[in-house]
Structure formats: C-alpha cells, structure tokens
Amino acid sequence: MALDGTDTWILPEGLRPDQLMAALAGSFGFQTFPEYAAEVVYADSFDWRLYQRGHLIHCHDRSWTLYHGDAGEVTVQQDGPELGARCFARDFPPGPLRDLLAPLLGVRALLPLARVHLVGRQVRLLNQDDKTVARLVFERQRPAASTETFSLVRLFALRGYDEELAAVRRLLRENGVTAPASPLAGFEEGCRAAGRRPLDYSSKFSVRLDPDCTAREAMVHIYRQLLVTISRNLPGTVDDLDPEFLHDLRVAIRRTRSGLSLVKEVLPAEVVESARRDFAALGALTGPTRDLDVYLEQRDSYLERLPEVLRPGLGGFFADLAARRRAAQQRLARGLRGKKTKAALAAWKRHLNARSPQPADRAEVPVIELAGRIIHRRAKRVLRDGRALHAATPDAEVHRLRIQCKKLRYALEFFGSLYPEDDMALLVRQLKRLQDILGDFNDLSVQQQLLAATLAGLRKGARADLGLAAALGGLMQSLYQEQQALRDHFSEAFARFADPETTDLYRTLFRPREEPA
Numbered sequence: 001m002a003l004d005g006t007d008t009w010i011l012p013e014g015l016r017p018d019q020l021m022a023a024l025a026g027s028f029g030f031q032t033f034p035e036y037a038a039e040v041v042y043a044d045s046f047d048w049r050l051y052q053r054g055h056l057i058h059c060h061d062r063s064w065t066l067y068h069g070d071a072g073e074v075t076v077q078q079d080g081p082e083l084g085a086r087c088f089a090r091d092f093p094p095g096p097l098r099d100l101l102a103p104l105l106g107v108r109a110l111l112p113l114a115r116v117h118l119v120g121r122q123v124r125l126l127n128q129d130d131k132t133v134a135r136l137v138f139e140r141q142r143p144a145a146s147t148e149t150f151s152l153v154r155l156f157a158l159r160g161y162d163e164e165l166a167a168v169r170r171l172l173r174e175n176g177v178t179a180p181a182s183p184l185a186g187f188e189e190g191c192r193a194a195g196r197r198p199l200d201y202s203s204k205f206s207v208r209l210d211p212d213c214t215a216r217e218a219m220v221h222i223y224r225q226l227l228v229t230i231s232r233n234l235p236g237t238v239d240d241l242d243p244e245f246l247h248d249l250r251v252a253i254r255r256t257r258s259g260l261s262l263v264k265e266v267l268p269a270e271v272v273e274s275a276r277r278d279f280a281a282l283g284a285l286t287g288p289t290r291d292l293d294v295y296l297e298q299r300d301s302y303l304e305r306l307p308e309v310l311r312p313g314l315g316g317f318f319a320d321l322a323a324r325r326r327a328a329q330q331r332l333a334r335g336l337r338g339k340k341t342k343a344a345l346a347a348w349k350r351h352l353n354a355r356s357p358q359p360a361d362r363a364e365v366p367v368i369e370l371a372g373r374i375i376h377r378r379a380k381r382v383l384r385d386g387r388a389l390h391a392a393t394p395d396a397e398v399h400r401l402r403i404q405c406k407k408l409r410y411a412l413e414f415f416g417s418l419y420p421e422d423d424m425a426l427l428v429r430q431l432k433r434l435q436d437i438l439g440d441f442n443d444l445s446v447q448q449q450l451l452a453a454t455l456a457g458l459r460k461g462a463r464a465d466l467g468l469a470a471a472l473g474g475l476m477q478s479l480y481q482e483q484q485a486l487r488d489h490f491s492e493a494f495a496r497f498a499d500p501e502t503t504d505l506y507r508t509l510f511r512p513r514e515e516p517a
Contacts, residue, residue, distance in 0.1 A: 007169065010179040011151040017138040020153070021123065023175045027167055028133070029126035037119045039144070040065075041083055042187050045108035046236060046245065048199050053104060056184070058116075059083050064097060076100060086111050086241050107297065109242040114190025115144035125168060133164040141186025145193035150185040153177055201232060203248045205255065208417045215266040215370045216363035220352050222259060222414055226252045227349060237286075238333045243293045246332075250286050253279055258410040262374055265362040271351050278344035285335045292325040294443070295450065305478040306471060313467030314475075317454065371415035376510040378408040383503070386434075386494045391487060395445040398490075402438035409435060419509055430502050433493045437486055444483040451476050 011017070021030065040058040044050045050057055055075070056067045064080040081091040086109035092098035101110075120139030124132045135156040142149045153172065157165050172178075182188060191197055207225055209218050229252040236245030257279045260272055267275075299318055303311050335341060357363075362370065385401045409431055416424040455472045458465040496502070 007155040007157075008181050008183040008185075009153050009172065009177045010181045011138065011153050012176045012179070013151075015176060017121065017153075020172070020175055020177070024125070024168070024171055027171065028164075029128075029130065031124040031126060031132070033122045033124075035119065035121045037117075039115060039117045041112050042114045042116065042190065043083060043087075043110040043112055045105055046111060046241070047108065047201050047203055049104050049106075049108060050101075051198050055104070056187070057110070058187075064092075066097060066100065083110065083112055085239070088242070107243050111241065113196060114187055114194055116186040116190050117142045117144065118186070125164070127161075127164060132158060133161040134158055134168055136168075143186050143190030143193055146189050148189050150181065150189070152181055152183070152185065154183055203244070203251075205251075205413050207414070209367060209415065211368050211418050213367050214363060215263065215365045215367050216357065216360065218367035218371075218415075219259060219263050219266050223256060223348075224352050226256045226259075227345070227352065230256075230345065234336055238336050240329055240333070243290075243297070246286060246290050246293065250283070250290055253282050253286065254406075255410055255413075257283065258407055259414065262378075262407060262411055262414075263370065265360050266365075266370075267351070267363070268358040268360050271358070275348055275351070278348065282341065282344070285341075286332060289325065289328040289332045291446075292321055292328055295321055295447070296325060298447070302475055306474050310467070310471045310474050313469075313471030316468055317472070367415070368418050371411075371418055372510040373512050375408070375411045375415065376506065376512060378404070378411050379503075379506045379510070382408050383498055386498065389490070389494075395442075398438065399442050399445070402435070402442055405431060405435050405438060423505055423509060427502065427505060430497045434490070434497050437490045437493050441483055441486045441490070444479050444486070448476055448479050448483070451479070 011020075024030075038060045040060045042056065042058045044057070054068055058065055059080065062079050062082060064076075064078060065074055066076045068075045076097045078093075078095055078097050080093065080097065081087045088107075088109050089098055089101040089105045092101065118139060118141055120137055123136045123138070125134045125136060127133050135158070137152075137154040137156070139152050139154065140149060141152065155165075155168060155172070188198065205225075207222055209221065213221075230249060233245045233249040233252070236242070237249050257276070260276050260279070264272075296318065299314075302314060306314070351357075382401070382404050385404055389398065389401065409428070412424065412428055412431070416428070451472050455469060455476075458469055
C-alpha cells in the first residue's frame with residue numbers, strides 16, 4: 001500500500017528541519033504547529049484485511065487513527081478500546097470507526113503489529129496571500145523492536161497550487177533532499193522486526209505447479225504449503241485470538257486429508273496411512289470448538305428470525321453454548337500444545353523434506369496426466385449424484401453430494417495452475433455456487449439437529465424452560481422453511497453446473513486420453 005498523495009524523502013544526515021525551512025523562507029511564509037510525540041501501535045487482522053484495502057490504523061492508548069492510502073490523510077480519529085493482545089470491531093463505541101471496521105474485519109480481531117515512536121512537526125507553507133499551498137511534515141519514526149530511526153520529510157500537496165508545489169520540490173532537491181522513502185518506513189521496519197511483512201498471509205489457497213513436474217513433486221509442494229498454513233495458524237488458535245485462526249487451520253487440515261484420499265500412490269503407503277490417522281485426529285480435535293463458534297456466530301441471525309416476545313428465551317441457550325465453547329477451547333489448546341500433535345506434524349514435515357524419498361507406484365507419473373484423471377473422475381461423480389437428487393432426498397444424501405463437491409473443488413484448487421486461467425475460473429465459479437447452497441443446506445440441517453436435541457433435553461413442565469422451548473420451536477420452523485427453499489435454489493444452481501457448456505469444458509480439459517470423446 002502506497003500513500004499516493006504524499007512525497008516522502010529521507011532527511012539527509014546533518015540537515016536540520018530549521019535549516020531547510022530557512023532555505024524555503026525566501027519563497028514561502030510559514031504556519032508552524034506544536035511538536036507532537038507519541039508511541040503508537042499499528043494494528044491489523046492476521047490476514048491484513050485493512051491493509052489490502054488501502055487502510056492503515058494505529059492507536060495511542062485509547063486514541064485511534066485510521067488513514068487511507070489514497071491521500072495519506074486521516075480518515076477517522078476517535079477514542080476506542082485498549083488494544084492489548086487483540087480487540088474486535090464490536091469493542092469500539094458506536095460511531096464512524098466502528099461502522100467502517102465491522103464489515104472489513106468481520107469476526108477477525110485487530111492484532112498489534114508494530115510499535116513505533118513518532119516525533120514530528122507540521123508546517124503549512126503560505127503564499128503572499130497567506131493561503132496554504134502545501135504542507136510539510138518533519139517526522140522521526142523509531143520502531144520499538146529495531147535499532148533503525150527514520151528521519152523523514154513528507155510533502156502534502158493541495159489542489160490548485162501546482163506551480164508552488166513544483167517550487168517546493170525544487171528547493172528540497174537543491175538542499176539535498178533527494179532520497180525517496182516510504183512514508184510507512186517505521187511501520188514496515190517495525191513489522192519486519194516483529195517477524196511480519198505486509199500481506200505475508202492470506203487465507204486464500206493459491207499454488208503454482210510446473211507442468212513438467214512429477215505427481216510426487218507436485219503433491220509434496222502442495223502439502224508443504226498446507227503445512228505452513230497449519231503452522232502459522234496454530235499459535236492464534238491456541239491463544240484463541242479470533243475464530244478465523246481455527247477456521248483456517250481446519251481448512252488446511254481438511255485439504256491435506258483430501259489430498260491424501262484424492263491423489264493415491266504418490267507417497268509410500270505407510271507414510272500415507274500414518275498421515276491419514278494423524279490428520280483425522282487433528283480434525284476430530286478441532287471440530288467441537290469450530291462447531292460451537294459457528295453456532296455462536298448465528299446469535300444475531302437467530303434473534304432476527306423470532307418475534308421480539310420470544311427472543312429473551314434464547315439467553316440461556318447461548319449462555320450454555322458459550323460455556324461449552326470455553327471448555328472445548330481449553331481441551332483444544334491442550335491437545336494442540338501436546339506432544340502427540342507436535343510429533344505428528346514433525347513426522348509429516350520430515351517425510352515431505354526427505355532427500356531420498358521412498359518409492360511409490362505413481363510417484364513419477366507426470367502431474368498433468370494424474371490431475372486430469374482425478375478432476376474428470378470427481379466431476380463425473382458430482383454430475384451423477386446431483387442428477388439423482390429430488391425434492392424428497394434425505395438430508396444425509398444431500399450432505400454426501402456436498403462432500404463430493406468439496407473434493408472436486410480441492411482438486412481444481414490443487415491443479416488449477418496447470419490449465420487455462422479463464423477456463424478454471426469459470427469452473428470454480430459454477431461449482432462455488434453449488435457449494436454455497438449445499439453448505440447452507442447442511443448448516444441448516446445441523447442447526448435443526450442441535451435445536452431438537454436441546455429441546456428434547458428440557459425438563460417437561462418446568463416454567464423456566466417454557467420460554468426457551470417456545471424460542472427453539474420458532475427457530476426450528478424458520479430454519480426448516482429456509483432449508484426447503486434451498487432445494488429449489490439447488491436445482492437452479494445444479495442446472496448451471498451441469499449445462500452443456502460446463503460439461504463440455506470438463507471433458508475437453510480433463511478427459512483421460514484413452515477415453516473416447
């Protein structure tokens with residue numbers, strides 16, 4: 001992210017701001033503001049949701065300032081929460097900053113990234129009519145975790161004063177101000193010193209494969225990337241910083257397990273079997289907390305589904321879920337910190353990094369040949385199972401189709417870089433529509449099962465449970481009606497997925513060579 005509205009240079013060593021201002025005094029008047037000093041903490045989500053949209057935010061105690069890269073100007077400045085280890089958009093008081101952060105961050109937390117000590121002074125440059133034609137900021141930025149100090153000169157342009165701006169730039173050059181710098185130098189160095197760099201993590205899976213590589217080389221590359229994602233999300237999951245750490249961890253585990261089942265005989269059988277057991281155990285360990293996260297995130301949605309008179313009945317229900325979630329998180333953290341998890345991940349890493357890997361039957365098969373077979377087979381399975389669905393298909397069979405779609409999606413993600421980008425984008429888009437509907441359908445089914453189990457566990461005739469029973473009944477009716485409507489949406493989405501254009505593209509790109517056209 002660049003602050004496009006400013007010019008920024010390194011202030012040469014030995015050149016003081018007052019000397020530079022003396023050089024400008026022949027052409028401009030000044031309005032000088034008091035010196036400011038603060039130690040600010042820059043923050044963002046773990047996956048840089050603010051930075052990637054051009055925003056930068058820092059706090060000083062409870063004072064928060066949000067900038068935008070379009071002009072380098074303050075967008076919002078207001079009081080907010082103490083940052084500590086994290087804070088969420090919901091922790092900010094109602095107002096413009098909370099309104100801006102909430103849709104960008106979602107359930108992600110703001111985390112401290114870099115602590116920087118700032119000392120600076122702003123000067124307005126005035127013309128003969130005492131009108132401001134530009135602003136200069138002299139600033140020293142010293143990251144707390146680094147020995148570097150950045151002495152910067154920043155020039156802020158004002159519209160309509162192009163000649164004056166050119167004159168300022170010329171005078172700066174004549175006085176040795178020529179070395180350009182990032183206006184975020186302190187922030188960037190502070191991130192580096194803390195082991196981060198902007199945009200160094202994304203939850204989106206992206207891998208590029210060499211079309212000439214073998215199946216083993218391709219899968220080892222994929223598994224290594226997934227292992228990096230697992231490793232990077234483990235600390236945040238253990239510390240329970242926000243729900244997305246656990247979500248990304250589980251997705252990487254699930255992708256790894258799918259790779260082991262989709263792509264057979266490219267690793268030694270004993271290695272695959274051991275990895276299957278280990279990652280299945282990790283999936284089981286991480287499941288309960290994630291399930292409860294999903295339910296708790298539905299709180300507002302559940303309340304909106306009910307008439308106001310029934311809403312108080314859900315208070316105890318969500319309090320119970322929150323208590324169960326705390327207990328599940330404690331078990332999860334112990335398990336992830338435990339020797340068994342560490343040993344499993346270390347063993348998997350050793351297998352992937354082995355210099356002399358053990359033989360496997362299909363390890364040397366060209367990846368392009370194996371990829372086509374896998375995707376073609378998976379697409380045929382989705383088409384077959386999807387065409388068998390009808391209005392009365394049981395939820396369990398719909399769920400099985402969802403799993404088949406997920407396996408096809410993972411295969412497309414694993415091997416997509418081997419095929420034309422536009423074609424793959426079309427196939428993924430069509431499949432994603434289908435997956436979204438199937439995912440919502442399954443979520444509604446699981447939620448109804450949870451509510452039914454809760455309802456069955458209530459004490460019959462207990463006055464305290466009457467409000468909860470009424471609320472649960474209303475919710476179950478609402479969820480059921482939405483689920484039934486999704487069956488119609490599924491038919492529409494599946495028709496698009498199975499249309500001749502899409503099916504012809506699958507055959508053209510992925511049909512094994514020995515199969516007839």
